[in-house]
Amino acid sequence: MKIDDRILDRLLATVQKPARYIGGEYNSVVKDWDAIPTRIALAFPDVYDLGMSNLGLAILYHLLNEQPDVLAERVFVPWPDMEAAMRDAGMPLYSLETRHALRDFDLLGI
Known part of the structure; x- marks a missing residue:
């Protein structure tokens, strides 16, 4: 399930640092979800501010x-x-790149 952008936009207007949740950073990779057979979610067990700089x-x-x-x-x-x-809002945890719910991935790496 892909997150509804309209609902996400409403939520982002209410939080302190919305940029943590939108993705689109330099060097981020967005592939065609339907064209790739293996989908992996790489989950960092802390907030974006700390995880994005993890080598x-x-x-x-x-x-x-x-x-x-x-x-x-x-x-x-x-x-x-x-x-x-x-x-x-009943919104599941989602990926930054395509905003798919975590449960949609084939593999979860923590």
């Missing part, structure tokens, strides 16, 4: 996305304000 995560993300039949996307723990907003 291990960056290396895994790069190496996996170099493979033509693998899609790797990143997921971070939301800050308490976003977590509460997501719970209230």
Whole structure:
């Protein structure tokens, strides 16, 4: 299930640092979800601010996305304000790149 952008936009207007949840950074990789057979979510067990600079995560993300039949996307723990907003809206944890729910991935790497 892909996250509805309209609902996400409403939630982002209520949180302290919305840029944590939108993706689109320089060197991020967005592949065609339907064209790739293996989908991996790389989850960092802390907020975006800490995880995005983690060298291990960056290396895994790069190496996996170099493979033509693998899609790797990143997921971070939301800050308490976003977590509460997501719970209230019934929104699942989602990836930054394509905003697919974590449960849609074939493999979860933590």
